[in-house]
Amino acid sequence: MVNLKVSYDEYIPLRDIVFKTLREAIITGDLKPGERLMEIKLANELGVSRTPVREAIRKLELEGLVIMTARKGAEVAPINEKDLKEVLEIRKSLESLACELACKNAASEDIVKMRDLNKAIEKAIKEENIEKITKQDVDFHEAIYLTTKNDRLVHMLHQLKEHIFRYRFEYIKDMKNKEMIVEEHKKIIAAIEQNNAKAACKEIERHIEVQEKYILNTLIKEAK
Amino acid sequence: MVNLKVSYDEYIPLRDIVFKTLREAIITGDLKPGERLMEIKLANELGVSRTPVREAIRKLELEGLVIMTARKGAEVAPINEKDLKEVLEIRKSLESLACELACKNAASEDIVKMRDLNKAIEKAIKEENIEKITKQDVDFHEAIYLTTKNDRLVHMLHQLKEHIFRYRFEYIKDMKNKEMIVEEHKKIIAAIEQNNAKAACKEIERHIEVQEKYILNTLIKEAK
DNA sequence: GTTGTGTATATTGTATACAAAATGATACAT
Protein backbone atom coordinates (compact mmCIF):
# COMPACT_ATOMS: atom_id res chain seq x y z
CA MET A 1 0.00 0.00 0.00
CA VAL A 2 1.51 3.27 -1.06
CA ASN A 3 1.20 6.46 0.90
CA LEU A 4 -1.64 8.23 -0.86
CA LYS A 5 -1.63 11.43 1.12
CA VAL A 6 -1.60 14.34 -1.28
CA SER A 7 1.33 16.49 -0.45
CA TYR A 8 -0.26 19.82 0.18
CA ASP A 9 2.80 20.36 2.35
CA GLU A 10 4.86 21.31 -0.68
CA TYR A 11 3.55 24.81 -0.87
CA ILE A 12 4.17 27.17 2.01
CA PRO A 13 2.87 30.73 1.74
CA LEU A 14 5.44 33.49 1.94
CA ARG A 15 3.80 34.90 5.05
CA ASP A 16 4.59 31.69 6.92
CA ILE A 17 8.18 31.69 5.77
CA VAL A 18 8.53 35.33 6.80
CA PHE A 19 6.82 34.56 10.11
CA LYS A 20 9.23 31.76 10.93
CA THR A 21 12.21 33.78 9.77
CA LEU A 22 11.34 36.77 11.92
CA ARG A 23 10.43 34.62 14.91
CA GLU A 24 13.75 32.84 14.69
CA ALA A 25 15.57 36.17 14.42
CA ILE A 26 13.82 37.50 17.51
CA ILE A 27 14.42 34.37 19.57
CA THR A 28 18.09 34.17 18.72
CA GLY A 29 18.50 37.86 19.40
CA ASP A 30 19.39 38.66 15.82
CA LEU A 31 16.63 41.21 16.04
CA LYS A 32 17.23 43.05 19.28
CA PRO A 33 14.57 43.98 21.84
CA GLY A 34 13.19 47.42 21.09
CA GLU A 35 14.32 47.27 17.47
CA ARG A 36 11.75 48.59 15.05
CA LEU A 37 10.35 46.24 12.46
CA MET A 38 9.92 48.36 9.37
CA GLU A 39 7.85 46.74 6.71
CA ILE A 40 9.56 48.08 3.60
CA LYS A 41 13.01 47.42 5.00
CA LEU A 42 12.16 43.85 5.95
CA ALA A 43 10.35 43.29 2.66
CA ASN A 44 13.41 44.41 0.71
CA GLU A 45 15.78 42.35 2.81
CA LEU A 46 13.65 39.26 2.40
CA GLY A 47 12.90 39.94 -1.24
CA VAL A 48 9.12 39.98 -0.86
CA SER A 49 6.42 42.63 -0.82
CA ARG A 50 5.00 44.30 2.25
CA THR A 51 1.88 42.14 2.37
CA PRO A 52 3.43 38.89 3.66
CA VAL A 53 5.62 40.88 6.04
CA ARG A 54 2.61 42.61 7.52
CA GLU A 55 0.73 39.35 7.96
CA ALA A 56 3.73 37.77 9.65
CA ILE A 57 3.96 40.71 12.03
CA ARG A 58 0.28 40.30 12.94
CA LYS A 59 1.03 36.77 14.09
CA LEU A 60 4.14 37.75 16.00
CA GLU A 61 2.04 40.37 17.74
CA LEU A 62 -0.37 37.76 19.05
CA GLU A 63 2.51 35.60 20.22
CA GLY A 64 3.79 38.53 22.22
CA LEU A 65 7.11 38.68 20.43
CA VAL A 66 6.44 42.11 18.97
CA ILE A 67 4.61 45.12 20.35
CA MET A 68 2.42 47.23 18.11
CA THR A 69 1.75 50.92 18.45
CA ALA A 70 -0.97 52.25 16.20
CA ARG A 71 0.42 54.23 13.27
CA LYS A 72 3.96 53.83 14.54
CA GLY A 73 4.46 50.22 13.78
CA ALA A 74 5.95 47.17 15.38
CA GLU A 75 9.00 46.71 17.54
CA VAL A 76 10.60 43.65 19.04
CA ALA A 77 9.13 43.08 22.49
CA PRO A 78 11.51 44.17 25.25
CA ILE A 79 13.08 41.66 27.57
CA ASN A 80 12.56 42.12 31.28
CA GLU A 81 12.62 40.10 34.42
CA LYS A 82 8.92 40.44 35.19
CA ASP A 83 7.95 39.01 31.85
CA LEU A 84 10.40 36.13 32.19
CA LYS A 85 9.11 35.33 35.66
CA GLU A 86 5.56 35.28 34.36
CA VAL A 87 6.48 32.85 31.61
CA LEU A 88 8.43 30.60 33.96
CA GLU A 89 5.57 30.53 36.45
CA ILE A 90 3.16 29.34 33.79
CA ARG A 91 5.64 26.95 32.28
CA LYS A 92 6.20 25.19 35.58
CA SER A 93 2.49 24.65 35.92
CA LEU A 94 2.06 23.32 32.40
CA GLU A 95 5.12 21.09 32.47
CA SER A 96 3.70 19.63 35.62
CA LEU A 97 0.39 19.04 33.88
CA ALA A 98 2.27 17.42 31.03
CA CYS A 99 3.89 14.98 33.43
CA GLU A 100 0.57 14.20 35.02
CA LEU A 101 -0.95 13.39 31.64
CA ALA A 102 2.14 11.49 30.58
CA CYS A 103 1.60 9.22 33.59
CA LYS A 104 -1.86 8.42 32.30
CA ASN A 105 -0.84 7.74 28.71
CA ALA A 106 2.76 6.62 28.59
CA ALA A 107 3.31 3.41 26.64
CA SER A 108 6.48 1.42 27.04
CA GLU A 109 7.95 2.82 23.83
CA ASP A 110 7.51 6.35 25.19
CA ILE A 111 9.55 5.39 28.22
CA VAL A 112 12.23 3.85 26.02
CA LYS A 113 12.41 7.04 23.98
CA MET A 114 12.84 9.17 27.11
CA ARG A 115 15.58 6.88 28.43
CA ASP A 116 17.40 7.03 25.09
CA LEU A 117 17.26 10.80 24.97
CA ASN A 118 18.46 11.04 28.54
CA LYS A 119 21.42 8.81 27.68
CA ALA A 120 22.19 11.12 24.78
CA ILE A 121 22.23 14.05 27.19
CA GLU A 122 24.60 12.16 29.46
CA LYS A 123 26.89 11.57 26.52
CA ALA A 124 26.76 15.22 25.47
CA ILE A 125 27.66 16.29 28.99
CA LYS A 126 30.70 14.04 28.97
CA GLU A 127 31.69 15.58 25.64
CA GLU A 128 31.08 19.03 27.12
CA ASN A 129 29.06 19.92 24.04
CA ILE A 130 26.82 22.68 25.35
CA GLU A 131 24.83 23.09 22.17
CA LYS A 132 24.11 19.38 22.01
CA ILE A 133 23.09 19.26 25.68
CA THR A 134 20.63 22.09 25.10
CA LYS A 135 19.14 20.47 22.03
CA GLN A 136 18.79 17.05 23.59
CA ASP A 137 17.26 18.53 26.72
CA VAL A 138 14.63 20.21 24.55
CA ASP A 139 13.99 16.88 22.83
CA PHE A 140 13.62 15.09 26.16
CA HIS A 141 10.94 17.49 27.33
CA GLU A 142 9.33 17.30 23.91
CA ALA A 143 9.04 13.54 24.35
CA ILE A 144 7.04 14.11 27.51
CA TYR A 145 4.82 16.68 25.77
CA LEU A 146 3.97 14.31 22.96
CA THR A 147 3.01 11.59 25.40
CA THR A 148 0.24 13.81 26.77
CA LYS A 149 -1.79 13.50 23.53
CA ASN A 150 -2.93 17.03 24.19
CA ASP A 151 -2.03 18.99 21.05
CA ARG A 152 -3.02 22.31 22.47
CA LEU A 153 -0.85 21.80 25.51
CA VAL A 154 2.08 20.92 23.27
CA HIS A 155 1.50 24.07 21.27
CA MET A 156 1.30 26.25 24.36
CA LEU A 157 4.47 24.80 25.83
CA HIS A 158 6.26 25.49 22.55
CA GLN A 159 5.16 29.08 22.63
CA LEU A 160 6.32 29.52 26.20
CA LYS A 161 9.68 27.96 25.38
CA GLU A 162 10.18 30.49 22.60
CA HIS A 163 10.01 33.24 25.15
CA ILE A 164 12.36 31.44 27.50
CA PHE A 165 14.88 30.93 24.72
CA ARG A 166 15.01 34.67 24.22
CA TYR A 167 16.51 34.96 27.67
CA ARG A 168 18.51 31.82 27.64
CA PHE A 169 21.99 33.20 27.01
CA GLU A 170 23.14 29.59 27.12
CA TYR A 171 22.37 29.35 30.82
CA ILE A 172 23.22 25.67 30.76
CA LYS A 173 26.90 26.46 30.51
CA ASP A 174 26.74 28.09 33.95
CA MET A 175 25.44 24.97 35.63
CA LYS A 176 27.98 23.33 37.86
CA ASN A 177 26.54 19.85 38.21
CA LYS A 178 25.23 19.17 34.75
CA GLU A 179 25.00 15.52 35.72
CA MET A 180 22.18 16.57 38.03
CA ILE A 181 20.00 17.12 34.97
CA VAL A 182 20.40 13.48 34.01
CA GLU A 183 19.62 12.32 37.54
CA GLU A 184 16.51 14.47 37.72
CA HIS A 185 15.36 13.20 34.36
CA LYS A 186 15.80 9.64 35.57
CA LYS A 187 13.56 10.29 38.53
CA ILE A 188 10.94 11.82 36.26
CA ILE A 189 11.03 8.88 33.88
CA ALA A 190 10.74 6.42 36.77
CA ALA A 191 7.71 8.23 38.15
CA ILE A 192 6.01 8.27 34.75
CA GLU A 193 6.77 4.60 34.23
CA GLN A 194 5.09 3.78 37.52
CA ASN A 195 2.13 6.01 36.65
CA ASN A 196 2.87 7.93 39.80
CA ALA A 197 1.50 11.33 38.81
CA LYS A 198 2.11 12.96 42.16
CA ALA A 199 5.80 12.01 42.18
CA ALA A 200 6.27 12.93 38.53
CA CYS A 201 4.82 16.41 39.10
CA LYS A 202 6.97 16.91 42.16
CA GLU A 203 10.12 15.89 40.32
CA ILE A 204 9.51 17.98 37.21
CA GLU A 205 8.66 21.01 39.31
CA ARG A 206 11.87 20.66 41.26
CA HIS A 207 13.75 20.13 38.01
CA ILE A 208 12.35 23.29 36.52
CA GLU A 209 12.94 25.31 39.65
CA VAL A 210 16.64 24.49 39.41
CA GLN A 211 16.68 25.64 35.80
CA GLU A 212 14.74 28.78 36.70
CA LYS A 213 17.36 29.69 39.25
CA TYR A 214 20.08 29.51 36.65
CA ILE A 215 18.09 31.35 34.02
CA LEU A 216 17.30 34.20 36.41
CA ASN A 217 20.89 34.31 37.61
CA THR A 218 22.14 34.58 34.06
CA LEU A 219 19.67 37.33 33.31
CA ILE A 220 20.76 39.36 36.33
CA LYS A 221 24.40 38.82 35.50
CA GLU A 222 23.81 40.00 31.93
CA ALA A 223 22.00 43.09 33.13
CA LYS A 224 25.05 44.28 35.00
CA MET B 1 -2.19 68.38 37.77
CA VAL B 2 -4.10 67.39 34.69
CA ASN B 3 -3.92 63.97 33.15
CA LEU B 4 -1.39 64.39 30.41
CA LYS B 5 -1.51 60.95 28.91
CA VAL B 6 -1.95 61.20 25.16
CA SER B 7 -4.97 59.26 24.11
CA TYR B 8 -3.55 56.98 21.49
CA ASP B 9 -6.52 54.81 22.36
CA GLU B 10 -8.78 56.88 20.16
CA TYR B 11 -7.59 55.32 16.96
CA ILE B 12 -8.13 51.62 16.46
CA PRO B 13 -6.96 50.09 13.19
CA LEU B 14 -9.62 48.43 11.09
CA ARG B 15 -7.85 45.08 11.36
CA ASP B 16 -8.40 45.09 15.12
CA ILE B 17 -12.06 45.96 14.74
CA VAL B 18 -12.47 43.20 12.15
CA PHE B 19 -10.55 40.81 14.39
CA LYS B 20 -12.79 41.45 17.37
CA THR B 21 -15.91 41.30 15.22
CA LEU B 22 -15.03 37.96 13.68
CA ARG B 23 -13.87 36.52 17.00
CA GLU B 24 -17.13 37.47 18.61
CA ALA B 25 -19.07 35.97 15.72
CA ILE B 26 -17.20 32.69 16.03
CA ILE B 27 -17.56 32.48 19.80
CA THR B 28 -21.26 33.21 19.76
CA GLY B 29 -21.77 30.73 16.95
CA ASP B 30 -22.91 33.38 14.51
CA LEU B 31 -20.21 31.98 12.27
CA LYS B 32 -20.69 28.24 12.34
CA PRO B 33 -17.93 25.66 12.68
CA GLY B 34 -16.67 24.62 9.26
CA GLU B 35 -18.03 27.76 7.61
CA ARG B 36 -15.64 29.27 5.10
CA LEU B 37 -14.31 32.73 5.74
CA MET B 38 -14.14 34.33 2.33
CA GLU B 39 -12.21 37.53 2.24
CA ILE B 40 -14.13 39.45 -0.39
CA LYS B 41 -17.48 38.47 1.09
CA LEU B 42 -16.43 39.49 4.60
CA ALA B 43 -14.81 42.66 3.31
CA ASN B 44 -18.00 43.67 1.54
CA GLU B 45 -20.18 42.83 4.50
CA LEU B 46 -17.98 44.83 6.84
CA GLY B 47 -17.47 47.64 4.37
CA VAL B 48 -13.68 47.44 4.32
CA SER B 49 -11.08 46.15 1.91
CA ARG B 50 -9.53 42.72 1.92
CA THR B 51 -6.34 43.80 3.67
CA PRO B 52 -7.70 44.31 7.20
CA VAL B 53 -9.81 41.16 6.81
CA ARG B 54 -6.76 39.12 5.90
CA GLU B 55 -4.76 40.45 8.82
CA ALA B 56 -7.59 39.70 11.21
CA ILE B 57 -7.78 36.13 9.90
CA ARG B 58 -4.05 35.71 10.49
CA LYS B 59 -4.60 36.47 14.15
CA LEU B 60 -7.63 34.21 14.46
CA GLU B 61 -5.53 31.45 12.97
CA LEU B 62 -2.95 31.75 15.73
CA GLU B 63 -5.69 31.72 18.36
CA GLY B 64 -6.94 28.46 16.91
CA LEU B 65 -10.38 29.82 16.08
CA VAL B 66 -9.89 29.37 12.34
CA ILE B 67 -8.09 26.73 10.37
CA MET B 68 -6.08 27.66 7.30
CA THR B 69 -5.49 25.49 4.28
CA ALA B 70 -2.95 26.84 1.85
CA ARG B 71 -4.58 28.25 -1.27
CA LYS B 72 -8.00 27.24 -0.08
CA GLY B 73 -8.47 29.76 2.64
CA ALA B 74 -9.79 29.91 6.16
CA GLU B 75 -12.67 28.18 7.82
CA VAL B 76 -14.10 28.37 11.31
CA ALA B 77 -12.41 25.74 13.46
CA PRO B 78 -14.66 22.74 14.04
CA ILE B 79 -16.01 21.93 17.47
CA ASN B 80 -15.29 18.51 18.87
CA GLU B 81 -15.07 16.80 22.19
CA LYS B 82 -11.35 16.10 22.04
CA ASP B 83 -10.54 19.75 21.54
CA LEU B 84 -12.86 20.79 24.36
CA LYS B 85 -11.32 18.26 26.70
CA GLU B 86 -7.84 19.53 25.87
CA VAL B 87 -8.86 23.08 26.64
CA LEU B 88 -10.57 22.11 29.88
CA GLU B 89 -7.56 20.10 31.01
CA ILE B 90 -5.28 23.09 30.55
CA ARG B 91 -7.76 25.49 32.01
CA LYS B 92 -8.03 23.50 35.22
CA SER B 93 -4.30 23.61 35.62
CA LEU B 94 -4.03 27.34 34.99
CA GLU B 95 -7.02 28.28 37.16
CA SER B 96 -5.32 26.33 39.89
CA LEU B 97 -2.12 28.27 39.32
CA ALA B 98 -4.12 31.48 39.41
CA CYS B 99 -5.49 30.56 42.83
CA GLU B 100 -2.04 29.71 44.08
CA LEU B 101 -0.71 33.10 42.99
CA ALA B 102 -3.80 34.84 44.32
CA CYS B 103 -2.98 33.41 47.73
CA LYS B 104 0.41 35.05 47.57
CA ASN B 105 -0.80 38.44 46.43
CA ALA B 106 -4.37 38.97 47.57
CA ALA B 107 -4.93 42.25 49.39
CA SER B 108 -8.00 42.77 51.56
CA GLU B 109 -9.73 44.78 48.83
CA ASP B 110 -9.32 41.86 46.43
CA ILE B 111 -11.13 39.63 48.91
CA VAL B 112 -13.87 42.22 49.32
CA LYS B 113 -14.30 42.37 45.54
CA MET B 114 -14.59 38.59 45.29
CA ARG B 115 -17.17 38.48 48.11
CA ASP B 116 -19.22 41.22 46.45
CA LEU B 117 -19.22 39.44 43.12
CA ASN B 118 -20.20 36.19 44.77
CA LYS B 119 -23.11 37.93 46.46
CA ALA B 120 -24.15 39.27 43.07
CA ILE B 121 -24.15 35.71 41.73
CA GLU B 122 -26.30 34.61 44.67
CA LYS B 123 -28.76 37.35 43.87
CA ALA B 124 -28.83 36.45 40.19
CA ILE B 125 -29.54 32.82 41.08
CA LYS B 126 -32.49 33.87 43.22
CA GLU B 127 -33.75 35.94 40.31
CA GLU B 128 -33.18 32.96 38.00
CA ASN B 129 -31.42 35.25 35.57
CA ILE B 130 -29.19 32.81 33.67
CA GLU B 131 -27.43 35.43 31.61
CA LYS B 132 -26.58 37.45 34.69
CA ILE B 133 -25.29 34.38 36.53
CA THR B 134 -23.00 33.56 33.64
CA LYS B 135 -21.66 37.08 33.40
CA GLN B 136 -21.06 37.46 37.14
CA ASP B 137 -19.39 34.08 37.29
CA VAL B 138 -16.96 35.21 34.60
CA ASP B 139 -16.32 38.39 36.58
CA PHE B 140 -15.68 36.41 39.74
CA HIS B 141 -13.01 34.31 38.07
CA GLU B 142 -11.63 37.43 36.44
CA ALA B 143 -11.17 38.93 39.89
CA ILE B 144 -8.97 35.99 40.82
CA TYR B 145 -6.98 36.30 37.60
CA LEU B 146 -6.23 39.94 38.20
CA THR B 147 -5.01 39.24 41.70
CA THR B 148 -2.24 37.05 40.29
CA LYS B 149 -0.42 40.08 38.82
CA ASN B 150 0.64 37.79 36.00
CA ASP B 151 -0.53 39.49 32.81
CA ARG B 152 0.43 36.64 30.57
CA LEU B 153 -1.52 34.18 32.68
CA VAL B 154 -4.55 36.45 32.51
CA HIS B 155 -4.23 36.63 28.75
CA MET B 156 -3.91 32.86 28.39
CA LEU B 157 -6.92 32.21 30.59
CA HIS B 158 -8.93 34.63 28.49
CA GLN B 159 -7.96 32.78 25.34
CA LEU B 160 -8.92 29.44 26.83
CA LYS B 161 -12.26 30.81 27.96
CA GLU B 162 -13.02 31.94 24.44
CA HIS B 163 -12.81 28.35 23.31
CA ILE B 164 -14.93 27.14 26.19
CA PHE B 165 -17.60 29.71 25.42
CA ARG B 166 -17.91 28.25 21.95
CA TYR B 167 -19.19 25.06 23.54
CA ARG B 168 -21.08 26.58 26.33
CA PHE B 169 -24.66 26.32 25.04
CA GLU B 170 -25.69 27.96 28.32
CA TYR B 171 -24.68 24.92 30.32
CA ILE B 172 -25.37 26.76 33.54
CA LYS B 173 -29.10 26.46 32.98
CA ASP B 174 -28.77 22.68 33.27
CA MET B 175 -27.24 22.81 36.72
CA LYS B 176 -29.55 21.62 39.43
CA ASN B 177 -27.97 23.11 42.51
CA LYS B 178 -26.86 26.50 41.29
CA GLU B 179 -26.40 27.50 44.92
CA MET B 180 -23.48 25.06 44.95
CA ILE B 181 -21.54 27.54 42.82
CA VAL B 182 -21.87 30.16 45.51
CA GLU B 183 -20.80 27.73 48.23
CA GLU B 184 -17.77 26.61 46.23
CA HIS B 185 -16.80 30.20 45.59
CA LYS B 186 -17.03 30.92 49.31
CA LYS B 187 -14.61 28.12 50.06
CA ILE B 188 -12.22 29.42 47.43
CA ILE B 189 -12.36 32.94 48.82
CA ALA B 190 -11.78 31.68 52.34
CA ALA B 191 -8.73 29.70 51.27
CA ILE B 192 -7.28 32.69 49.43
CA GLU B 193 -7.95 34.95 52.40
CA GLN B 194 -6.01 32.57 54.64
CA ASN B 195 -3.20 32.32 52.08
CA ASN B 196 -3.80 28.62 52.02
CA ALA B 197 -2.62 27.83 48.51
CA LYS B 198 -3.07 24.10 48.81
CA ALA B 199 -6.70 24.40 49.88
CA ALA B 200 -7.44 27.09 47.29
CA CYS B 201 -6.11 24.90 44.50
CA LYS B 202 -8.04 21.91 45.70
CA GLU B 203 -11.27 23.89 45.89
CA ILE B 204 -10.96 25.54 42.49
CA GLU B 205 -10.08 22.25 40.85
CA ARG B 206 -13.14 20.62 42.34
CA HIS B 207 -15.22 23.65 41.32
CA ILE B 208 -14.02 23.38 37.74
CA GLU B 209 -14.48 19.65 37.60
CA VAL B 210 -18.16 20.11 38.44
CA GLN B 211 -18.49 22.66 35.65
CA GLU B 212 -16.64 20.39 33.26
CA LYS B 213 -19.09 17.64 33.90
CA TYR B 214 -22.00 19.87 32.95
CA ILE B 215 -20.25 21.32 29.91
CA LEU B 216 -19.43 17.84 28.58
CA ASN B 217 -22.95 16.62 29.32
CA THR B 218 -24.43 19.52 27.42
CA LEU B 219 -22.11 18.86 24.50
CA ILE B 220 -23.08 15.19 24.33
CA LYS B 221 -26.75 16.05 24.61
CA GLU B 222 -26.46 18.58 21.78
CA ALA B 223 -24.69 16.04 19.61
CA LYS B 224 -27.69 13.76 19.70
C1' DG C 1 21.54 77.83 23.31
C1' DT C 2 16.87 76.76 23.45
C1' DT C 3 12.34 76.71 21.68
C1' DG C 4 9.06 76.76 18.19
C1' DT C 5 7.47 76.25 13.35
C1' DG C 6 7.32 74.57 8.81
C1' DT C 7 8.34 71.33 5.46
C1' DA C 8 10.20 67.22 3.38
C1' DT C 9 10.55 62.40 4.08
C1' DA C 10 9.49 58.00 5.86
C1' DT C 11 6.19 54.86 7.48
C1' DT C 12 2.00 52.91 8.38
C1' DG C 13 -3.02 51.97 7.09
C1' DT C 14 -6.03 50.82 3.58
C1' DA C 15 -7.47 49.84 -1.05
C1' DT C 16 -6.82 47.91 -5.37
C1' DA C 17 -4.61 45.25 -9.21
C1' DC C 18 -2.85 41.17 -11.09
C1' DA C 19 -1.28 36.30 -11.20
C1' DA C 20 -1.90 31.54 -9.87
C1' DA C 21 -4.51 28.07 -8.11
C1' DA C 22 -8.89 25.92 -6.62
C1' DT C 23 -13.76 25.35 -7.44
C1' DG C 24 -17.79 24.27 -9.80
C1' DA C 25 -20.60 23.73 -13.76
C1' DT C 26 -21.22 21.91 -18.15
C1' DA C 27 -20.53 18.98 -21.98
C1' DC C 28 -19.04 14.82 -23.56
C1' DA C 29 -17.69 9.96 -23.49
C1' DT C 30 -18.18 5.45 -21.44
Added chain:
DNA sequence: ATGTATCATTTTGTATACAATATACACAAC
Protein backbone atom coordinates in the same frame (compact mmCIF):
# COMPACT_ATOMS: atom_id res chain seq x y z
C1' DA D 1 -25.96 6.67 -14.34
C1' DT D 2 -20.94 7.40 -13.84
C1' DG D 3 -16.73 9.28 -14.83
C1' DT D 4 -13.69 12.83 -16.81
C1' DA D 5 -12.26 16.66 -19.54
C1' DT D 6 -12.72 21.39 -20.28
C1' DC D 7 -13.34 26.02 -19.21
C1' DA D 8 -15.34 30.03 -16.87
C1' DT D 9 -15.59 31.74 -12.29
C1' DT D 10 -14.18 32.35 -7.72
C1' DT D 11 -10.78 32.77 -4.39
C1' DT D 12 -6.45 33.16 -2.52
C1' DG D 13 -1.52 34.93 -2.67
C1' DT D 14 1.31 38.66 -3.64
C1' DA D 15 2.52 43.18 -5.23
C1' DT D 16 1.66 47.84 -5.72
C1' DA D 17 -0.69 52.43 -5.26
C1' DC D 18 -2.47 56.07 -2.62
C1' DA D 19 -3.82 58.56 1.61
C1' DA D 20 -3.04 59.80 6.37
C1' DT D 21 0.00 60.16 10.01
C1' DA D 22 4.48 60.27 12.31
C1' DT D 23 9.30 61.59 12.24
C1' DA D 24 13.26 64.33 11.46
C1' DC D 25 15.65 68.10 10.21
C1' DA D 26 16.40 72.86 8.91
C1' DC D 27 15.71 77.35 10.03
C1' DA D 28 13.78 81.33 12.40
C1' DA D 29 12.66 83.72 16.75
C1' DC D 30 13.76 84.68 21.28
